[in-house]
Amino acid sequence: MSDAKVHEENRGDESRHDDKPARKAANKPVIECKGITRSFWRAKERVDVLSDLDLEIEEGSFDALMGPSGSGKTTLLNLIAGLDRPTAGRLLVAGTEVSAMGDAALAKWRSQTIGFVFQHFNLIPVLTALENVELPLLLTKVPASERKKRAQIALRVVGLEDRLHHRPQQLSGGQEQRVGIARAIVHDPKIIVADEPTGELDRKSADDVLNLLDKLNREFDKTILMVTHDPAAAERARVVHKLDKGRLT
Amino acid sequence: MTLTSLTVKNIGHNWLRTMLTVAGVGIAIFAFVFIRTLTGAWEAGVENAAQDRLSTMHKVTFVMPLPKRYFGEFDGSKGKIAGVQASTYLNWFGAKHPVRESEFFANLAVDTDTFFDVYREMAVPPDRLAAWKENRQGAIIGEALANQFGWKVGDEITLVGTIYPGDWKFKIEGIYTATAKSVDRAQFLFHWDYLNDSLPEQRRDQIGWIASLVDDPSRAATISQAIDDGFDGEDVQTRTMSEKAMNMEFLGGASALLGALDFVSFVILVIMMLILGNTIAMGVRERTHEYGVLLALGFRPKHIATFVLGEGVTIGLLGGGFGLLLAYPLVEKGVGRWLEENMGAWFPYFSIPPKIAVMALVLAAALAAVAALIPAWRASKLDVIDALRRLG
Incomplete structure (x- = not known):
């Protein structure tokens, strides 16, 4: 890891991570940010939201990004998730230089590589839980029956096999977020990015969601990158990256 | 999904x-x-006007009558006008219902012997047709008109004349049905003789127009021209056109x-x-x-x-x-x-x-x-x- 990166090993829950350090030490980086800068123009003034940022995240890791509002957390998450492109620098995610990809290629790459978990769940209200989870598979050549089967499995993983045909408005916040997580994993992405996944939830539901993310990381080897303001949520991550004014601290 | x-x-x-x-x-x-x-x-x-039917009328306007003798020239059996299969003559009567004056319907004085030879898409039961021909004051009406005024066979009715003033008495002898879309199902048809005999001498023996069936619709224009040429030397010249053209002229307004x-x-x-x-x-x-x-x-x-x-x-x-x-x-x-x-x-x-x-x-x-x-x-x-x- 480069000197510019400051990783804070999370040792608050040693029992939870007994088996991880040894396995993770051998893992190669799945996310590599090299000299990433992201600038925006406000009026005629250039604002560098991220400045010359270097970051590596290992495959199979569970990392958290923390920092005050405006520190660039979501901007960095958007870059890594392929929703945005850096102004300068190189960004390699899962072996692909996403900073050099066109819009169409990036959309296809996102649909195969990234699973999104949003703060506001962002389920489609006119669709059932099963249909919401099936959404990412509509972009694949997976047959309809297989799509349905995979969506059912994903919902079973998040413990909602009895809510397949419920619409979002018939679910609690915690259940909605679990449907969101099922949607994020249904196409078996390498990386799950979560933007404040517990921001809208009470403590109990938040713990359930964090347990689920932990399970996906430990049992399904998903690399998880989570933006959070919540110290309790950050404690569940193995590595916490702290951002301030566009730089890792 | x-x-x-x-x-x-x-x-x-x-x-x-x-x-x-x-x-x-x-x-x-x-x-x-x-x-x-x-x-x-x-x-x-x-749109659905018969393609093989011609109308011959006064050259100036169809409101002006033709001499009845012109019809003689159309007699197919004599072969005076080549290509014409059958002909009939009609007068627009223009009378009204005595009470429901605002309800328009076409009423025509027709030649009972030849009318249905030319208007073959109007069907009348044979016994009713025979009864109509026998009764000088008989009338045949369309099924829609029968429904409109609640008239039925055997009813004696009166119409109030406008072009031909007076109260005109009729007996409904039959109801025709239409076998083609173009047929007005609300017409009132009666004997031309009844009209003609009731008129003063100076208004007699005049007809509104002559309708003819031609044997070859593709020759309609040629036959029309031949008809009009035949009356060119007369005091009253004619204008012949297809039924479709006539209807278009009528609907022009x-x-x-x-x-x-x-x-x-x-x-x-x-x-x-x-x-x-x-x-x-x-x-x-x-x-x-x-x-x-x-x-x-x-x-x-x-x-x-x-x-x-x-x-x-x-x-x-x-x-x-x-x-x-x-x-x-x-x-x-x-x-x-x-x-x-x-x-x-x-x-x-x-x-x-x-x-x-x-x-x-x-x-x-x-x-x-x-x-x-x-x-x-x-x-x-x-x-x-x-x-x-x-x-x-």
Whole structure:
């Protein structure tokens, strides 16, 4: 890891991570940010939201990004998730230089590589839980029956096999977020990015969601990158990256 | 679930608005179908006019009579005018119902011997036809006219003359049925002799026009010319034209109105399109965040545009279907029956032509797609991060 990166090993829950350090030490980086800068123009003034940022995240890791509002957390998450492109620098995610990809290629790459978990769940209200989870598979050549089967499995993983045909408005916040997580994993992405996944939830539901993310990381080897303001949520991550004014601290 | 079913499900975001929009489109389509059916029915007499029937009238105007002796020249058996199979003569009588004066119907003094030889698409039971020919004051009426005034065979009725003043007494001897769309089912036919014998000497032996059947419709123009050439040296010259041309001339005054109605029917659809476009644009604005989510999941701008277009077309088709569901009972069974029975002279057959129904449905879908074009284009241009920032 480069000197510019400051990783804070999370040792608050040693029992939870007994088996991880040894396995993770051998893992190669799945996310590599090299000299990433992201600038925006406000009026005629250039604002560098991220400045010359270097970051590596290992495959199979569970990392958290923390920092005050405006520190660039979501901007960095958007870059890594392929929703945005850096102004300068190189960004390699899962072996692909996403900073050099066109819009169409990036959309296809996102649909195969990234699973999104949003703060506001962002389920489609006119669709059932099963249909919401099936959404990412509509972009694949997976047959309809297989799509349905995979969506059912994903919902079973998040413990909602009895809510397949419920619409979002018939679910609690915690259940909605679990449907969101099922949607994020249904196409078996390498990386799950979560933007404040517990921001809208009470403590109990938040713990359930964090347990689920932990399970996906430990049992399904998903690399998880989570933006959070919540110290309790950050404690569940193995590595916490702290951002301030566009730089890792 | 498929991309198509996802498109259709999208209309369920705001059911109240969707239902109101579908109802709005449906009413516009209903109005379109009604107006097109109305103008179509009006023009049906022209469109479906017999191709092999000619009308010979006074060269100046059909209001002026011809001498009855002209009819002798049309006698097919004598072969004076080549190509004419059969002929008959008629006078426009122009009388009214004594009480229901405002209810127009065509009443004609006809030659009982030859009339049905020329107008073969009007069917009368043989016994009734024979009874009519026997009774000098007998009349044969169309089934629509019978329904309109509640007349039946055996009834003795009186009409009030306008062109030929006085009270004219008749006995209904038969009711004809139409075997072709072009036939006015509300006509009143009686003996020309009854009219002629009742007139003062100076008004006798005059006929309104001569109708002829030709053996070859493709020679109609040549035969017409030959007829008119035959009367060129007479005091009264003739003008012969096909029944279709005559009907067009008769309806000429109404053509501007029909054109205006046709125009209105399209204006209604354009208004529908603009309202639909606004509704779809509103929906797209409200769902910007949702489109951002789909883009983040890997959906492409073309998918988003297709969803918006598909939603528009779905609403258009639903509205079109609703409009037709309204139109069939209301136009065909309700207004249509009433018009046929009460205004049979103008609307002998008032039913929605299948091509108008298909056209309405296709137009509803096509205009809805056009209405959705701009919202779809704007949705496809959304930036994923900006869209995700918008509140859902």
